[in-house]
Amino acid sequence: MASKTHVDGNKVTIDDSLYHVSAAGGQYAVTDEFGLRTGYFSVRGRVVTPEDYGVEGAHPVLQIGKLWAAANLWKANEKSTSSLPTKGFCRVVTHEKASEADLEKARAYRAWMRKQPGCKASYYVTDPSSGKGMTISIWETRDQMNAAKEARPPEGAVLLKSLGVEVFPMVEEP
Incomplete structure (x- = not known):
């Protein structure tokens, strides 16, 4: 079953779990809705590199980072390249x-x-x-x-x- 996801600014929701993304010196910190840090990720171009703390019950930082980056960083880039003819x-x-x-x-x-x-x-x-x-x-x-x-x-x-x-x-x- 596919997870239900939603991104609203720096809030990422996966199923019923809420995560907050904040800038942290060249990378992004991920905390859960209770303020527990679950890890960090960095973004270079379209590559998300996670540092996942492996918090039990938390979704993977890579998944959270990709969702956040897609909504906040890549959306504008996709619109600008959508006019290119592709195969x-x-x-x-x-x-x-x-x-x-x-x-x-x-x-x-x-x-x-x-x-x-x-x-x-x-x-x-x-x-x-x-x-x-x-x-x-x-x-x-x-x-x-x-x-x-x-x-x-x-x-x-x-x-x-x-x-x-x-x-x-x-x-x-x-």
């Missing part, structure tokens, strides 16, 4: 080194994702020396890409933990 959208997710067990779950997730409406392709690339990886997916529309993020994959299909996410409009196809 779809490319979503690039960066990952730390993954275990073989995590890679198996990620392969199952990518197989499921490729079956979602609008998904043209999905790739996983890795640097053998560092183990860092990237998942690259190509989508027909931004709405289809966002709908897949909200959909529930089958049991055992899991995304790799992300360090950052960037979305680019595609202006040329190979």
Whole structure:
């Protein structure tokens, strides 16, 4: 079941939980409705990098940061690029080194994702020396890409933990 979200200025609501976002020296602090700090995040371009304290019962700081940034930082940028002719959208997710067990779950997730409406392709690339990886997916529309993020994959299909996410409009196809 998809969560219900709403952003009103610096207040982010996910389901029935309220979070406050405030500037904190080059990054943003996240506190819950009771004033408990759940972590920080920074934003560079379209990449949200979390420092999540792992507070029990709290939603992930990455999710809160993405929602806040989409409403407060990226909305104006999307309007200015919406006039560009696109051939779809490319979503690039960066990952730390993954275990073989995590890679198996990620392969199952990518197989499921490729079956979602609008998904043209999905790739996983890795640097053998560092183990860092990237998942690259190509989508027909931004709405289809966002709908897949909200959909529930089958049991055992899991995304790799992300360090950052960037979305680019595609202006040329190979």
